[in-house]
Amino acid sequence: MRWWPRGLRVRLLAACALVAFAAAGAAAWAGAESAGDALLASHGQQLTRTVTDQVGAVTPSLSYPPDQATLDRLRAAVGGDTLVTYRGLRSAAGTGPGLVTPELRDAVRDGNRLVTQRVVAGGTPWLLIGTPVVITAVDGTRRPSGIEVYTARDLTGVDGRIDDLTRSAIGAAALSLPLAALLALLAARSVLRPVRELRDTAGRLAAGDLGARTAPVGADELADLTVTINEMAGSVQASMAAMRRMQADARRFAADASHELRTPLSTLTAVMEVLADTADDMEPDARESARLAIAETRRLVRLAEDLMEVSRFDAGTAALRVEEIDLAVAVRESLRARGWLDRVEVEAPGPLPVRADRRRLDVVVANLAGNALRHGGPPVRVRLGATPGEVWAEVTDGGPGLAASALPHVFERFWKAGSSRTGPGNGLGLAIALENVRLHGGRLTAGNADGGGARFLLHLPRDAQETR
Incomplete structure (x- = not known):
């Protein structure tokens, strides 16, 4: 994912800001949803209560069995977008009768109770309310009259208010982003400060400053990492010191050995030169041994001279005379x-x-x-x-x-x-x-x-x- 920032600071800021924004957005969205559901439930309860009161107010004055005029009167009392039925008789007005679903009518008829249903028609949200008309006898008993009332109420205003709540939630989440970025910046600074100090210490160690250390702060994982790096640096410093001592000892030994060998080898070389002058007068076996000794002596002299030269290079004392x-x-x-x-x-x-x-x-x-x-x-x-x-x-x-x-x-x-x-x-x-x-x-x-x-x-x- 090439678009994701590579810097640790930027990634930490982005991650913290995104998490904070997502949390704020989720909380705001959940609050808006809860408020919307509550608003919708409250408005639905208010509408059903109004319809129930309207039906209840006119029910005692109706004649039973009802005729067409009775149904029209009941429909007018409930209001527009209403359908009133009694067996084969119907009284309808407005959009409501066309929105009533078979499921709603079956639920009202079978359950003999008030039922509500939400539908959307032509992009407009509606609340459908269906209720049977119940007759109360003189002795207080109640029985269904066979009259059913169905009415539709437009919920556009309520949905608009819910949309306003949603927009407000989104705005609140957006306003939380600068605060989230500020908090992420403060968190990044506190987290990355010890990381930068460790980086600087590692850079000094890489540059050859083996005494570089970082003081651990706190008792978290970064402090443990700092202690581990300090221990590693101490171990490397001790190993390098020991290695330098061994190298110095080796160079000193080579220089001292080659220097100490130089004088006896010079004497031995002089003897070998005298031996070389007299080798021709020797017996064949002795002459061959003498020549071998002369060759090996010269090789030993060259080795001593080369070791001395190498020791000067190692000690940094080799000079250039141009x-x-x-x-x-x-x-x-x-x-x-x-x-x-x-x-x-x-x-x-x-x-x-x-x-x-x-x-x-x-x-x-x-x-x-x-x-x-x-x-x-x-x-x-x-x-x-x-x-x-x-x-x-x-x-x-x-x-x-x-x-x-x-x-x-x-x-x-x-x-x-x-x-x-x-x-x-x-x-x-x-x-x-x-x-x-x-x-x-x-x-x-x-x-x-x-x-x-x-x-x-x-x-x-x-x-x-x-x-x-």
Whole structure:
């Protein structure tokens, strides 16, 4: 029902006003109906009493058995719209004789008593009154004379008065509507005030103010709801505080562990370099073990460095040192430093000036290109381009691509895909690349190229803001 108002205040006002108006209308209508019935009954009693008195006044002077003149005299005494009958004789005048129904005549004749009936003829309401004429003997006994009197009385005036009562009732109900609206407004304000306070509290909680509370007022359902929401907010606040403590402890542990590992790993790396220089002179089994130890040591060093970098991002201490660089030159230098320039095709339309952090951009390029080389397949391409407000880089490979189930997780920390994309990485490279891109105010997305293979798209603003 689209026409029904959606706001709680408007709906409450409308519902209260409608209920009040309906109640007032029903009461007024019932009062009008009762008054109309009473008016109609009173008028009917008055009419029947008048007819009875008219018949009773002339009955003692009538001759029995009556002749036509007697019937005419009785009819004239009762008034117009009257029918008087005696066996085969009739005396009629006006509209009344044509309105008398067989049911009325049978009721008068069989019951030997006064009977009334309401009928409508030609849109005019009538009250039909039928009564037998009873003769009282000298000894006080009463017997029917066989004379029947039927008369009709117009009720148009009474119906008009009843219609006036009905219109008055409708008017009274209409006048009650403003009062009902005022009462509904007062009720809505008292009911909706705590609802608004709960809404404001919920908004503050959603905005991060976990200490927001609403003081319960009264002892009704809204007060119970307020207490429940306060308890829920307290539980959420305690849970969030505990979560923050655990996150802080985890970040502190990662930072401390990686920092503490850095010095012994540096020493171990120096030892491994010496070992690498002498590995060629070792026995084959010893040489293979030495090379494995050297590779794993280097991997452990990279893991410690990546953990330190991640801890800086989590702590919000990662800084951006921007300078004017050429994106195409920076990409080629990053690939050349790692010996990948002959394995990765770089397509650039020309110089692409951008203000960015050279070191962090190098980390992004190395992670994206290294990921393509390790997990994808040739050819690995880096396409560069620019728009008026930003520069972009697209890294694609010729491998099997990313599974649909893997796409939501490629930038998660320590996440690795299935066996088709496994490798020596620690699962932090793409997560660190994404954090570096965000630090520049850019975007990094993952997907699959149209021809197959993984596709990573990097967007960087031309003028990143330096942070300290």
